[in-house]
Amino acid sequence: MRGDQIQMTVIQIDNYGPWTDTLGNDREHRLQVLQAELYSSFQEKFAKREGLVFFNRFDEMLAVTNGISREQHREIQIEINNQFPFTVSMGVGVGRTAFDAQVNASKLLQKTGSAQSEIRKAEFACATTLDGNESCVQIIHIDIDRITETSTDHASAFETSIKVMTVYADLMRSLKDHQALLFYIGGDNFMGVANGVSVDTITSLLKDYHDSNIELKCGIGIAKTGRKAAELATTNLHKIRQDRNNFILATTHM
Numbered sequence: 001m002r003g004d005q006i007q008m009t010v011i012q013i014d015n016y017g018p019w020t021d022t023l024g025n026d027r028e029h030r031l032q033v034l035q036a037e038l039y040s041s042f043q044e045k046f047a048k049r050e051g052l053v054f055f056n057r058f059d060e061m062l063a064v065t066n067g068i069s070r071e072q073h074r075e076i077q078i079e080i081n082n083q084f085p086f087t088v089s090m091g092v093g094v095g096r097t098a099f100d101a102q103v104n105a106s107k108l109l110q111k112t113g114s115a116q117s118e119i120r121k122a123e124f125a126c127a128t129t130l131d132g133n134e135s136c137v138q139i140i141h142i143d144i145d146r147i148t149e150t151s152t153d154h155a156s157a158f159e160t161s162i163k164v165m166t167v168y169a170d171l172m173r174s175l176k177d178h179q180a181l182l183f184y185i186g187g188d189n190f191m192g193v194a195n196g197v198s199v200d201t202i203t204s205l206l207k208d209y210h211d212s213n214i215e216l217k218c219g220i221g222i223a224k225t226g227r228k229a230a231e232l233a234t235t236n237l238h239k240i241r242q243d244r245n246n247f248i249l250a251t252t253h254m
Contacts, residue, residue, distance in 0.1 A: 008101035052226035064226030066135035092126035097179035098193035139229035145215040
């Protein structure tokens, strides 16, 4: 059934490595500004169409794009390519899980040429897209409980970051084993795309940290688009923060 599938879009800057060399060695500040602006622009443009964009690497992003058509993707791509001094290429994939969808998107994009090819410019690779009736997105929003009082206000800034990134790396690997994707979204928060992963499985994974010095809370949202699923997940995480007896709260939006 297509109704439980998810659509992921892989976004890559074309020929980025060689292009950055043309800027000289005093370039890092310019690149950081460009990368931040690029992410901001993509997030704004996809969010207007009910999508959600995540950093993968700074020259590459992954977006949840259920309900966003080929034509809408091309509109975004053209706007971005007119706005920045480089081009971006996109691959769109569909799958039962977020991991499978991004694998399919990656393969389609790779067929258009290397990410560092001087020939590949503004390619768009897409076999199929999902409309609203065919869509399902399950988003999980996780945060580390009491990180401010246990670490931020006592340890150095960098030591706290090590703690947060260690949790992130461990959870990323654990969720990948269940075909889910996890992304760091700032502070002590992570957001995952977890189609097909049961509440019991997510609870079990997170409780592994409850047996150590780290405690995690997680809200889950299920909807037809990435943006709405993220909203529901964040709403449920907020409810859990208010009621410390709850660990996970799931909801479905039809």
